[in-house]
Amino acid sequence: MIWYTVKQMPLAGTLVDGRYRLVRPLGHGASSVVYFAVGTDGLPYAVKLFPPELSRRAEREYDTAAHLVHPRIGQVHKRVQIEGRPSLILSFARGRVLFQRYTQRPALQTERKPYLLTLAHVLEALAYLHGHGLVHRDLKPENIIVDGDGSAKVVDFDLSGPIRENFGTPVRIGTLAFQSPEATRGEPLGTESDLYGVGLLLYWGLHGELPEEGAPLPPSPDPLDALRVQLMMPEREQRLASAAEARRQLLQLAGLPY
Structure with a gap:
């Protein structure tokens, strides 16, 4: 109900911080609503x-991501207030988001080159993020926002934080369908936990659907299935943990230069 209220607010036309004119809503999720805006710079x-009660979450996203600058990451520029609501520029x-961009499935059969580019860009973003000590x-x-040619950016860092961050008690972070086994147990998360999510995206690209919970994972004759296996090992210690290495293998198995 909170987000229905925020979504319906007549904010279009509002000038934020004297520089950013809100134009229209782009979308909303469980904890925020996003508007398209045009700056005075054109x-x-x-x-x-965010709603007022999630001000700490907005602050955390800003503190985590404001210093990150990479072409494959959605940059966080500034923290502002909009009618009493903590907000980020x-x-x-x-x-479009990945599932809306790839409507013909399996994506690795129908649009192999663009989907490979998407995965490569996601891995570039993760390599940069992990290199800064973050997951x-x-x-x-x-x-994951994907353009027409498959170019992609990773966005939304309100749940991001230091590698192996320990909250003192088990905390299940993330979206259930894309959680690694250790995330569902509430354990501190490392780089291999992010890469499990890439494995799920690779599985989806190979099969056109996500795996059923608890069901054995069917193999694929596609050479990329070898990488999918490494990314989705149930035991985190056996899983590939380097995004840069995952990208190298992705392109090598696809027969592309890296």
Whole structure:
């Protein structure tokens, strides 16, 4: 009910911070609503609004991601207030969320080259993020914006944080369908936990659907299935943990230069 109220607020036309004019809603999730905006510099932006009770979450996303600058990551520019709501000014990522972009499935059969580019860009983003000591912790199609040619950006860092961050008690972070086994147990998450999510995206690209919970994973004759197996090992210690290595293998198995 909170987000229905926020979504219906007549914010279009509002000038934020004297620089960003809200134009229209782009979408909303469990904890925020995002508006398309145009800056006085003529550039497009996204503006993410949180409810007042989630101000700490907005602050955490800003503190985590404001220093991250990479072409495959949605940049967080500034923290502002909009009618009493904590908000963030973000770079605008052109395209659609991954599942909306790839409507013909399995994507690796119908649009192999674009989907490979999408996965390669996601792995580039994760390699950069992990190199800064951070894990995304909510890698899912809704947090991957894909353009027409397959170019992709990873967005939404409100659940991100330091590698192996320990909260003192088990905390289940992320979206259930894309959680690693250790995430469902509430354990501290590492780079291999993000890469499990990439494995699920690879599985989806190979089979056109997500695996059924508890069911054995069917093999695929596609050479990329070898990488999928490494990314989705149930035991985190046996799983591939380097995004850069995963990208190298992805392109090598696909017969592309890396």
